[in-house]
Amino acid sequence: MKSKRGFYLPIVFFSILILVALAPSAHARADEAADRFKSLMEQGWALEGQMHVDLANLDRAIAVHKEALALAPDNDEAMWRLAEVIFKKSEEVTDKKERKTMVERTILLAEQALAVNSKSVGGMYWAGTAYARLADMSGLFSAAGQVKQAKAYLHQAIDTDPNHRLAVLSGVILAKIYSESPWPIKDMEQAVDLARWAVAKDPNLTLASLTMGRILLAKNETAAARTELNRCLTTEHPTYVWDAVLYDWPEAKTVLAGIK
Structure with missing residues (x-):
């Protein structure tokens, strides 16, 4: 009697051929994603650099950096770059509650960047700067702790690089x-x-x-x-x-x- 195992050989061989064929396309998709991420980061920086021409460029920069972070959710630079433009936007917001929310969002993103990369100077700077701004907006009792946090992060940035x-x-x-x-x-x-x-x-x-x-x-x-x-x-x-x-x-x- 012919062994049933023999019927699996063509299937296994065909599966290997499919995997070999798909490997280059998967690599190409990874390259495309990396190129897209790099392009988005450059676009975000360029838009931020034009905020003095049109403040709406900050909103555009935020959208671009959000897309970059969605592409690379574990990238510490993507986190603190988004934190940066959100903080910049907060400086132009007149509503105190909205502004505070944006500053707190800056801290969250910056500290997330540091959780991914403890040597992230960008994370340290934006966490420290946002804590300093939060201290400006807080009462005296809250401000003391926030200033302490700000100083710690900012000194750490200088010590790191x-x-x-x-x-x-x-x-x-x-x-x-x-x-x-x-x-x-x-x-x-x-x-x-x-x-x-x-x-x-x-x-x-x-x-x-x-x-x-x-x-x-x-x-x-x-x-x-x-x-x-x-x-x-x-x-x-x-x-x-x-x-x-x-x-x-x-x-x-x-x-x-x-x-x-």
Whole structure:
């Protein structure tokens, strides 16, 4: 009698042929997904970079980064990039409840990025910056814990990679925290050191020169403050032109106008 096992051989052989045929197409789909992800990340950054031209670009950037995160749900950069544009959008929202929700969403995404990659400087920076903003919006009792969280994340960013662009920005935010907070957090020497470090790291970072100018003014070093604020205003190639146009240059002009 012929063994029934023999009937399975053609089926197994045919199945192997199908798997071999499908392997290249699966690889091609993976490449397409990777290319799409890269394209979305670049689109999101480009849209954010045009927020000073049209603030609606922030909404477009959020949509693009959400799509990127859906493609790569475990990618830490996709998480903190979405956190970044949501935070940027929150700065333009006037409703306090909505704004707070967006800042909290920023923290959630940034901390998720850190859960995936504990060395994510982007996660550290946006978690720290969002906690600092939340402290601004909270009562005194809540703010103390939030400032502590902000400082921890921002110092961690600098310690992890001091040459990362967001580590430099971490130094600026820390300088603002140390110079603008009440005692016992207030530490003007620490603020000066951090602001000078950030300015030296990136002379074209207008937020750094603005912050340096404000700190010098608070220390009654008026001439030095005026020089730094004017340098901010004459920066030809700002690192973040959108921030310079929307926030840093207008504030520098206001501060300069108030100097006696």
